[in-house]
Amino acid sequence: MKNNKSVESQIESLSNKIDISLKKKQREEVFVLNANLKFEENLLSFKKFFPEIFDKFLNYIPDDKFNLIVNDNGSANIIDYETGIPMYSDDPVSQISNQVNENIKNPILGKTDHSSIAGIGNSLNFLHIDLMNSMGEIFSEAKKSLKPNDSLDNKIPSMMIFGIGLGYHLRQLIENRTIGFINIIEPNEDLFFASLFVADWKIILESIDSNGAFLYLGIGKLEEEVFRDIYDRSRNVGIASVSYVWFYQHYPSHKMNKWIEEFRINFHQFFTGFGFFDDALMGIAHTLGNLENKFNLMNTHDSISKEIANFPVVIIANGPSLDQEIESLKALQDKVVIFSCNSASTALVKKGIVPDFHVALERTEATHDFLRDFLPAEIRQKINLLVTNVMHPKVASLFPWTGFGLKGNESGSHLIQLSQLVNRKPITEILSFCNPLVGNTALSYVCHLGFKNIYLFGVDNGYIDEQHHHSKSSFYYNSSGKTKIQPLKIGKQVEIPGNFVPTILTDAFMSVGNTQMEKLLESFKERSINCYNCSNGAKIKGTTPLGSDSIYIEPNKLSKKQVVEYVKENCFSSRCAYEDVEPLLNFEEFSGFCNTMAEILKQNSVNRTNSFDNLLESIRYLYSFKGSAKHLHIFLLFEGEVLYASSLLISLLYNFGDDEEILIYYNKALEYWISFIENAPIYYKENFRVCK
Numbered sequence: 001m002k003n004n005k006s007v008e009s010q011i012e013s014l015s016n017k018i019d020i021s022l023k024k025k026q027r028e029e030v031f032v033l034n035a036n037l038k039f040e041e042n043l044l045s046f047k048k049f050f051p052e053i054f055d056k057f058l059n060y061i062p063d064d065k066f067n068l069i070v071n072d073n074g075s076a077n078i079i080d081y082e083t084g085i086p087m088y089s090d091d092p093v094s095q096i097s098n099q100v101n102e103n104i105k106n107p108i109l110g111k112t113d114h115s116s117i118a119g120i121g122n123s124l125n126f127l128h129i130d131l132m133n134s135m136g137e138i139f140s141e142a143k144k145s146l147k148p149n150d151s152l153d154n155k156i157p158s159m160m161i162f163g164i165g166l167g168y169h170l171r172q173l174i175e176n177r178t179i180g181f182i183n184i185i186e187p188n189e190d191l192f193f194a195s196l197f198v199a200d201w202k203i204i205l206e207s208i209d210s211n212g213a214f215l216y217l218g219i220g221k222l223e224e225e226v227f228r229d230i231y232d233r234s235r236n237v238g239i240a241s242v243s244y245v246w247f248y249q250h251y252p253s254h255k256m257n258k259w260i261e262e263f264r265i266n267f268h269q270f271f272t273g274f275g276f277f278d279d280a281l282m283g284i285a286h287t288l289g290n291l292e293n294k295f296n297l298m299n300t301h302d303s304i305s306k307e308i309a310n311f312p313v314v315i316i317a318n319g320p321s322l323d324q325e326i327e328s329l330k331a332l333q334d335k336v337v338i339f340s341c342n343s344a345s346t347a348l349v350k351k352g353i354v355p356d357f358h359v360a361l362e363r364t365e366a367t368h369d370f371l372r373d374f375l376p377a378e379i380r381q382k383i384n385l386l387v388t389n390v391m392h393p394k395v396a397s398l399f400p401w402t403g404f405g406l407k408g409n410e411s412g413s414h415l416i417q418l419s420q421l422v423n424r425k426p427i428t429e430i431l432s433f434c435n436p437l438v439g440n441t442a443l444s445y446v447c448h449l450g451f452k453n454i455y456l457f458g459v460d461n462g463y464i465d466e467q468h469h470h471s472k473s474s475f476y477y478n479s480s481g482k483t484k485i486q487p488l489k490i491g492k493q494v495e496i497p498g499n500f501v502p503t504i505l506t507d508a509f510m511s512v513g514n515t516q517m518e519k520l521l522e523s524f525k526e527r528s529i530n531c532y533n534c535s536n537g538a539k540i541k542g543t544t545p546l547g548s549d550s551i552y553i554e555p556n557k558l559s560k561k562q563v564v565e566y567v568k569e570n571c572f573s574s575r576c577a578y579e580d581v582e583p584l585l586n587f588e589e590f591s592g593f594c595n596t597m598a599e600i601l602k603q604n605s606v607n608r609t610n611s612f613d614n615l616l617e618s619i620r621y622l623y624s625f626k627g628s629a630k631h632l633h634i635f636l637l638f639e640g641e642v643l644y645a646s647s648l649l650i651s652l653l654y655n656f657g658d659d660e661e662i663l664i665y666y667n668k669a670l671e672y673w674i675s676f677i678e679n680a681p682i683y684y685k686e687n688f689r690v691c692k
Contacts (some may be wrong), residue, residue, distance in 0.1 A: 288581065
């Protein structure tokens with residue numbers, strides 16, 4: 001009997017297993033059928049909205065580790081590559097619904113504090129500084145009087161979703177809140193591929209499109225690529241895309257954690273380097289002044305000869321590591337062409353090294369006064385000057401020869417290019433990535449001129465010792481090595497990877513400069529440039545670390561003097577005239593633009609959503625001028641001001657209080673902004689020739 005029961009029990013157990021197996025097979029068959037239909041539906045939707053994703057994933061083959069599985073309730077799950085276990089629970093829909101609700105209840109918000117701008121000095125009487133002071137005071141009042149707003153409004157400016165996984169969270173997030181700018185980031189292409197079988201991408205994409213929102217998808221990209229994309233996008237569609245951000249992390253991952261940390265560290269870069277109205281107007285005035293002097297404009301349409309291109313050049317900035325390299329530079333100076341960055345020239349001349357080219361960036365008259373006072377006249381007569389078109393016109397008079405490059409994103413630069421287009425002349429190339437540091441200008445010049453062997457000295461973009469911030473031979477220090485003039489530090493101090501040491505210290509301004517150098521070198525990658533970083537400062541991607549004792553300069557049949565003269569005679573020419581540019585200033589069009597923008601902002605609003613919509617409409621109106629060759633200079637003239645003002649207004653609108661409380665402060669700040677816009681046309685007409 002016992003044996004019979006044992007057999008019966010085994011048969012029953014086997015029958016149950018077969019039944020479970022059959023049910024599992026049936027579930028999988030149903031899932032496969034539905035998943036394939038969803039995949040096809042989703043891909044067709046991507047073909048409409050993101051054709052590059054359609055092309056890539058139509059015949060995509062995932063990794064061998066790819067394992068999409070079906071839970072007992074018929075829902076999809078996937079084996080996590082990092083842990084080797086399923087990414088979700090047995091009921092992922094409920095699990096992720098709880099995750100979304102928890103994130104809505106306790107959101108992680110990226111906010112910007114603008115209260116410090118209330119105290120910025122205004123020695124040059126800029127309208128922009130007056131505006132920022134006034135709006136900054138309102139921001140500070142709101143910060144002191146109201147509680148922080150840590151909840152999510154029904155409509156928010158921006159969201160960053162880190163991780164797609166199988167996409168269970170996406171539809172719920174999109175339907176729960178109206179979001180102006182949506183950034184979805186997934187480093188693992190296999191996971192995104194899997195989401196095409198599971199997530200409601202068709203509904204998600206159509207919903208975002210119908211709401212008039214902007215979507216960025218960073219799929220399978222490196223963190224620096226994603227950051228650069230979002231940074232560029234913030235410039236292309238407006239700083240509203242990152243001024244107030246809801247951060248959402250979908251799944252834990254070492255890679256994802258690193259991405260979020262990188263984004264947090266570099267977040268400050270979104271809010272720097274805009275320029276502003278007075279600055280852009282000054283650029284126009286300086287450009288017109290330099291045109292009257294018939295300046296030499298960089299002309300790189302014809303490639304330089306191979307012999308010239310291979311001649312070694314040295315860029316010398318005023319970083320603290322320069323002090324250790326003076327003797328090496330003395331030994332090299334007759335074998336290389338030297339491009340010296342502004343204050344570095346004061347250190348070099350003290351040590352008996354005369355640069356071939358002095359490079360300057362700061363556009364105000366202070367540059368003229370500095371060069372006049374700190375570089376002796378007899379030395380200046382041995383040096384050539386390289387600047388941009390927005391440099392103060394008086395500066396060129398200090399040197400025997402001056403070359404100019406066009407600075408990007410400048411109204412004055414576009415006016416020159418527009419005049420060349422109208423008069424059917426060759427269009428002058430922009431000096432790309434040439435700011436915010438003068439080292440950026442020098443490196444941009446050297447790359448655009450066509451040199452292929454570049455050595456960087458004193459290009460530290462930071463410091464190891466806070467007390468040793470520049471070369472001690474420069475004007476920042478007295479004869480005993482004590483700091484005489486404190487350097488300007490902008491933004492929070494951060495650590496970044498070093499060139500010869502693990503890390504160095506830098507600030508937001510220099511960090512942006514370092515990033516700009518990396519972007520420049522990346523853009524010239526196909527030209528086979530050899531850039532050697534001999535500076536004991538920041539690591540610069542795209543350069544090769546090289547100690548000065550390892551430099552070997554091959555004998556060259558050309559002298560440095562021949563190379564310098566070749567550059568002056570063949571790479572620069574007078575290519576534009578004042579009388580061609582002045583008629584293109586378009587005073588009436590600018591007045592009409594400002595009137596329309598002010599009217600948009602005056603529209604009635606009773607809550608955050610209305611106010612944000614009006615602000616977003618004004619920003620979109622500005623960006624409608626970006627695509628017009630005739631009116632691009634109006635966009636460039638006002639872009640920076642709109643970015644600064646909008647960033648502050650969005651932060652003010654969402655950072656504090658509730659709908660009713662914050663509007664009192666928001667409308668006060670908005671009145672200052674509208675008044676600025678309405679007065680801008682008069683100021684433009686009265687100051688387009690005023691150099692400062």
